[in-house]
Amino acid sequence: MANLDFYTTPLDVNDTKIFGTADTAAHFAKVAGDNASLQRILSALQRGPVHFYRNNVIALDEDVADYLLFVVTGVVRSCKICKKGTRSVVSFYLPGDFFGWVDAKLSLSIEAATDTEVLFIKRKGLVALASQDVRVANVLLTAATNELARAQEHVLLMSKSAKCRAATFLTDLWVRLGKAQYLDVPMSHQDIADYLGLTIETLSRAITDMERSELISRVPSQRRLILQNHFGLRRVMN
Amino acid sequence: MANLDFYTTPLDVNDTKIFGTADTAAHFAKVAGDNASLQRILSALQRGPVHFYRNNVIALDEDVADYLLFVVTGVVRSCKICKKGTRSVVSFYLPGDFFGWVDAKLSLSIEAATDTEVLFIKRKGLVALASQDVRVANVLLTAATNELARAQEHVLLMSKSAKCRAATFLTDLWVRLGKAQYLDVPMSHQDIADYLGLTIETLSRAITDMERSELISRVPSQRRLILQNHFGLRRVMN
């Protein structure tokens, strides 16, 4: 845990808080399902929730080797800075997402894309439990394969046009956030552009273009959108 | 198994052959490690090896839901045809690779990129075993996370320049195939281009360019390369 200096709120590994808010429990249920005993097991292994401010580093590979992460609130990004100074965002994690299968060779860093609260779950403890409880093993395998499916979709997206990438991203985000009336985009355009392999300017033009075509509209609030024409969006997405 | 009509060699699920060649066993050991009993367990679950000719469909999502696949010889690709008729290759699997965590929503198809031999392993049987044997569970989780790491690397690659993508692909392939003197590229340029999100022309130009810069050279054989200047290649790869 040498790298915990990076943390905004230092993580005290001896401080096991039992999470208590209904909100947290509801999100946590996404991982454990309605299996109450499994939820108890997982909650006993957790550390946190730990709060991070936007753009702070949550973990580097070394940390992720020790912990699996669970997002309670906010958005987490995993990204890679390459030597040239360019950044790629590999994945976004939203509330309820359970992740941490990071290959050390990739040297990704896990960062807060917004202010966020994250649970840390000791990997070793969970793996040990998995050997005793099939359900735990299934939770792990399911989480890993879900993340794989997302990564494969991301690969497919990267060979499409800018407009298609933007439309797909916004629609997927809208679905992941629960298909609310408004899509309050939580992360910056720069984060999205780095996720989609575009420049911020190209992303902006793509969004403006969709607005002009009345596929989406912008509510004059910070980053609030309405997906107006789902049929049209689907056409742009291919 | 309704879709087995696609198979070149129909798969008889009641025909359990024990694989016998040293070659197969050696590759299989990559999955099971030097754990002899685990190797025996896995081999008891297998069906095959089944031979497929180049470009034949090995499995569609429905099949992959039932079986995990193990490549004995040749190259397997998983790919997606989109409505416009364009194709993307999501992943290549080489001898020794153990895969099959395919999300049905993506509707990928698993195809033979070269003539190939594939083992089918009943997913249910393996999952059932995993609940009894921690080592089996670990094999599954490890295979899934390895594939995730590969997919994430693929995502990172897709936002690089054409030359970087080509150089990285060839170098990675060379490593995966065992760093031999010659790199005999087993798949077609079209497959590679679809994997890298490039046109076949752009790929060809990138390779020709690397040859002119003396990073690689082409042996006047079918698709045989020599990676001459590893330092220079690394520079192009970033």
Add this chain to the structure above:
DNA sequence: CGCTCATTTGAGGAACTTCAAGGTCAGTGG
């Protein structure tokens, strides 16, 4: 208001694609 940070817009250039043609190689049949 005036500052900062984030986003938008425009003009020009680079990278990649498209379209079209030519080349190479292995297999096939005369």
Add this chain to the structure above:
DNA sequence: CCACTGACCTTGAAGTTCCTCAAATGAGCG
């Protein structure tokens, strides 16, 4: 042995998409 064929790869020229650089606009906040 040679010509023919088809699959695969290469090359060139023109067009499109996206990026780069530069500047303007907008939003949030003390």
